[in-house]
Amino acid sequence: MGSEFVALSLPPILIGCLAAVACALPGNFLLLRRQALIGDAISHVVLPGIVVAFLLTGMVSTWPMMLGAAGAALVAVALIQIVQRVGRIEPGAAMGVVFTTMFAGGVLLLEQSDTSNVHLDVQHALYGNLESLIWLDATGWHSLLDPEALAWLPPELTRMAVVAALVALFIAALWRPLAISTFDEGFARTIGIPVTLLGLALVVVSAMAAVAAFDAVGSIIVIAMFICPPAAARLMTDRLATQVWISAGLALVSAVLGYVLAGYGPLWLGADDAVSAAGMIATVSGLILGGAALFGPKRRGQSG
Amino acid sequence: MMDLGYNTLLVATGAGLLGIAAGVTGAFLYLRKRSLVSDAISHATLPGVALAFIFMVALGGEGRNLVGLLGGAALSSLAGLAVVQWLTRRTRLGEDAAIGAVLSVFFGFGIVLLTVIQTLGAGRQAGLETFLLGSTAGMLRADAIVIAVGGALTLLACLLLRRPMTMVSFDAEYAATQGLVPARVDMGMMALALAVTTIGLKIVGLILIVALLILPAVAARFWTERAEVVALLAGVMGGLAGASGAVLSALAPDLPTGPIIVLVAAALFTLSLVFAPERGVLAGAIAYMRFRRQVHMRQGLLALAHGHRVHESYSRRLLGRAGLIRADGVVTDQGRRLAAWAARDERRWSYLRSRPEGAALAARYDGLTPIEDLVTPDQLRALDDAIASDGAGPQARGRVPEGRS
Numbered sequence: 001m002g003s004e005f006v007a008l009s010l011p012p013i014l015i016g017c018l019a020a021v022a023c024a025l026p027g028n029f030l031l032l033r034r035q036a037l038i039g040d041a042i043s044h045v046v047l048p049g050i051v052v053a054f055l056l057t058g059m060v061s062t063w064p065m066m067l068g069a070a071g072a073a074l075v076a077v078a079l080i081q082i083v084q085r086v087g088r089i090e091p092g093a094a095m096g097v098v099f100t101t102m103f104a105g106g107v108l109l110l111e112q113s114d115t116s117n118v119h120l121d122v123q124h125a126l127y128g129n130l131e132s133l134i135w136l137d138a139t140g141w142h143s144l145l146d147p148e149a150l151a152w153l154p155p156e157l158t159r160m161a162v163v164a165a166l167v168a169l170f171i172a173a174l175w176r177p178l179a180i181s182t183f184d185e186g187f188a189r190t191i192g193i194p195v196t197l198l199g200l201a202l203v204v205v206s207a208m209a210a211v212a213a214f215d216a217v218g219s220i221i222v223i224a225m226f227i228c229p230p231a232a233a234r235l236m237t238d239r240l241a242t243q244v245w246i247s248a249g250l251a252l253v254s255a256v257l258g259y260v261l262a263g264y265g266p267l268w269l270g271a272d273d274a275v276s277a278a279g280m281i282a283t284v285s286g287l288i289l290g291g292a293a294l295f296g297p298k299r300r301g302q303s304g
Numbered sequence: 305m306m307d308l309g310y311n312t313l314l315v316a317t318g319a320g321l322l323g324i325a326a327g328v329t330g331a332f333l334y335l336r337k338r339s340l341v342s343d344a345i346s347h348a349t350l351p352g353v354a355l356a357f358i359f360m361v362a363l364g365g366e367g368r369n370l371v372g373l374l375g376g377a378a379l380s381s382l383a384g385l386a387v388v389q390w391l392t393r394r395t396r397l398g399e400d401a402a403i404g405a406v407l408s409v410f411f412g413f414g415i416v417l418l419t420v421i422q423t424l425g426a427g428r429q430a431g432l433e434t435f436l437l438g439s440t441a442g443m444l445r446a447d448a449i450v451i452a453v454g455g456a457l458t459l460l461a462c463l464l465l466r467r468p469m470t471m472v473s474f475d476a477e478y479a480a481t482q483g484l485v486p487a488r489v490d491m492g493m494m495a496l497a498l499a500v501t502t503i504g505l506k507i508v509g510l511i512l513i514v515a516l517l518i519l520p521a522v523a524a525r526f527w528t529e530r531a532e533v534v535a536l537l538a539g540v541m542g543g544l545a546g547a548s549g550a551v552l553s554a555l556a557p558d559l560p561t562g563p564i565i566v567l568v569a570a571a572l573f574t575l576s577l578v579f580a581p582e583r584g585v586l587a588g589a590i591a592y593m594r595f596r597r598q599v600h601m602r603q604g605l606l607a608l609a610h611g612h613r614v615h616e617s618y619s620r621r622l623l624g625r626a627g628l629i630r631a632d633g634v635v636t637d638q639g640r641r642l643a644a645w646a647a648r649d650e651r652r653w654s655y656l657r658s659r660p661e662g663a664a665l666a667a668r669y670d671g672l673t674p675i676e677d678l679v680t681p682d683q684l685r686a687l688d689d690a691i692a693s694d695g696a697g698p699q700a701r702g703r704v705p706e707g708r709s
Contacts, residue, residue, distance in 0.1 A: 036401040037340065040408075044511075086585055087577050092340040092400070093522050097573060100515030104566035107437060107512075111558045126436070127415050220415060224408035231401045262416070266423075273423035275416045282412025289405055299395045 007138040011154050012130045013259050016221070016281060018157075019213035020251035022164040023225035025171050026206040028244050031230045032182045037095055038077075038203060039226030042210045043219035044099040045076040048106030049211075055113055062155070066211055073207035076102055077200075127278040128218025130259070133157070156216040163212035170205050171244070178202065179240050217278050224282035225251055232289040235296030254285035314448035315440045316550040319507050319565065321455030322500060323516060323546025327538035328462045329496040330517035331524060335473035335531055336490065339521070340403050341388060343514040345494075346501045347407035348384025349377035350414025350510060353435050354421060361424070368431070370447045370506065374454075377435075378502045384410050385494055438509030438562035440550060447506065454503035458496065465492050466535065474531045507550065508562040516542060519569035526580035545569035597622060598672050602646060604628075608635050609647035649674050652684075655691045 023039065030036055046069040053068025054060060076098055084094040137143065137152040144150070171178065181188035181195045188195050210222045233246035258281030263274045293299055333339050356376025361367040384406045391402035418432060468489045471479040476486040497517060504513040524537035549565030578585050596618075604619035605628075613633050614620050623629045628639030635643070652675045656662035668678060676684060 031398075031401055034398050034400055036398070036404045040343070040404055083577070086588075087522070087526065088583065089522055089525075090334075090337055090339075092337065093334055093518055096339055096343065096514060096518040097522055097570075100512055100518065100566055101570040101573075104512055104515065104563035104570070107560060107563040108567065111560050111563075127412075220408060220412050223404060224412055227401055227404040227408060231397050231405055234397065235395055266420075271423060273419075275419040275423075279412040279415030279419065282408050283416055286405065286409025286412070289409070293391055293395050293397075296395075 011135045016255035018160040018164040020225045020255040022209040024229040024247045024251035027226040028230040041099040042073045043222045045072045045102045051109045069211040130277040228285035228289045232292035235292040235299040258284040312554040318451035318455040319550035320547030323542035324539040325458040326500045326516040327520035327542025330521035331535040331538035332469045334521040342517045344403040344406040345381045348381040348410040352376035352380025354417035440561045458499045515566040523573040523576040526576040605643045605646035608643035
């Protein structure tokens with residue numbers, strides 16, 4: 001049991017946790033800035049990004065695709081701004097215009113190009129394949145101390161860990177300006193915080209988290225984790241720091257519980273096969289949010 | 305067209321009707337700033353589709369009955385909509401957070417159910433994945449008829465609700481005084497969006513159907529300020545995108561219906577963004593350039609009237625091209641005449657603006673419009689007489705005022 005768990009379940013759980021936390025952390029600020037749907041937009045445009053990267057390089061390898069996805073995310077953010085400003089369109093609709101068009105373009109490119117022999121399809125982009133990120137060289141818990149086996153950890157795990165650390169570092173380092181500009185943009189401006197630049201940096205960091213998480217676990221977790229844990233935490237506290245910590249905790253709980261329920265739940269119910277872990281993690285985070293909306297002490301705002 | 309076949313024709317008709325309904329509904333959603341709610345509705349259809357499939361199989365059926373699947377989709381998207389409303393009203397979360405939460409969680413749960421179906425069906429391909437991106441290839445005749453009829457019915461409902469939706473979008477408070485209940489009209493609007501989403505699942509797919517509700521509406525908004533006309537135009541563009549997208553995708557392999565429809569709509573949007581009169585980018589650029597030219601011309605003329613040389617290069621070029629100054633900067637006769645005219649106009653304005661009785665007219669001062677365009681010759685003569693008899697006033701004659709655009 002131990003060896004099987006370390007080889008088959010531990011890496012996906014860890015990757016899921018890291019992805020969840022990396023998205024939930026910036027999600028707090030996006031939520032408070034009423035930009036919650038940026039995560040949605042970014043995760044839709046990742047598809048055209050990786051398809052274009054694939055068409056340009058002709059291979060399915062991680063770095064070009066990550067770059068393509070990140071590029072697409074930046075293009076999308078810029079286009080949303082342009083459409084919003086130039087066309088004087090409200091932000092929600094501008095977002096809808098850009099991400100649906102780019103996603104449609106991505107699907108069309110994918111269908112038109114010969115990708116039948118490579119593992120690149122819409123389903124994979126949407127809900128990833130968390131279950132396949134296994135660590136074959138592990139033979140038990142002691143493998144965690146074995147450098148030779150550690151060298152064969154799924155590369156997604158290392159990447160996700162680095163990105164999660166970068167995201168956390170960004171938020172810790174820029175905590176005060178981020179908090180001030182989130183709550184009172186005008187005041188932040190008067191005390192000399194580069195508000196616009198900071199907002200852009202937040203979006204870029206979110207995009208980075210989304211792209212890395214997408215590579216490991218698919219878009220659906222990304223959107224859910226950007227919104228559900230921060231939203232649930234928001235209904236529990238008025239303090240930003242507390243909210244961020246709670247959201248990270250809830251993200252971890254969603255990832256672990258979701259993975260376990262997806263992997264072992266059906267077995268307990270007598271079925272043979274696991275269900276989608278990504279979908280289950282999103283579902284669990286939704287149930288947590290539902291609970292917070294029903295019972296959260298701060299669900300109605302300051303008064304109650 | 306000949307070899308497209310009866311099925312494609314039916315699908316194209318359905319997609320066209322659906323597109324019109326989506327355009328009209330989307331226009332009202334957009335005017336009410338609720339566009340992205342439809343994104344939550346559409347993603348929330350997935351668990352319903354999957355549950356309907358499981359339910360129908362459990363009853364011993366085949367599970368692929370389109371009406372049954374769409375019924376399930378409608379029910380679960382209704383649940384999603386209810387949750388969005390509930391989160392927005394009962395908690396302090398914004399509508400954007402509520403939308404994102406509902407779309408990701410319902411969609412995630414739908415994915416879980418899809419994997420359940422894969423294991424349940426033991427070898428049976430449910431084909432429910434086609435609802436993600438839509439697919440009209442190899443569609444059954446009965447399904448095509450369902451879509452065509454559904455599109456027609458939705459459009460009919462749209463036309464019936466058109467008046468109240470226009471009134472509420474234009475001015476909800478005024479509509480309330482006319483005996484309408486805006487909340488109820490909004491609910492009707494949402495019901496239409498739900499119907500469009502459900503019918504569109506098979507053609508456009510649940511990820512992209514929201515585009516059909518947003519793109520034509522936003523595109524139409526560029527062309528007019530009137531709610532009713534926005535709806536009409538959006539309907540035309542939506543119908544065009546739906547029908548032509550369906551036909552285009554049937555013409556060649558590897559052209560998935562949903563994305564093609566969305567890209568046609570996106571092309572219409574881009575054309576509107578660039579070419580629409582007044583609100584379009586091109587019109588904006590032209591208006592800006594004309595304004596800049598007028599300002600430079602005016603300021604150049606006023607400088608000439610003072611006997612200054614014009615150093616600013618754009619003004620110099622403008623004046624030179626109009627034959628008002630020579631290449632060496634010396635003023636021509638024509639230039640002197642126009643400069644005097646501009647100076648006199650500026651004097652008249654400044655006199656008018658210094659007088660309380662001129663306030664109404666002075667409000668229209670923009671530093672560019674000649675006063676002769678705004679008053680009758682008689683008024684102008686009276687004004688000149690007043691200036692002449694009041695020559696020693698605060699704004700002495702011959703002095704060009706500070707005021708500029």
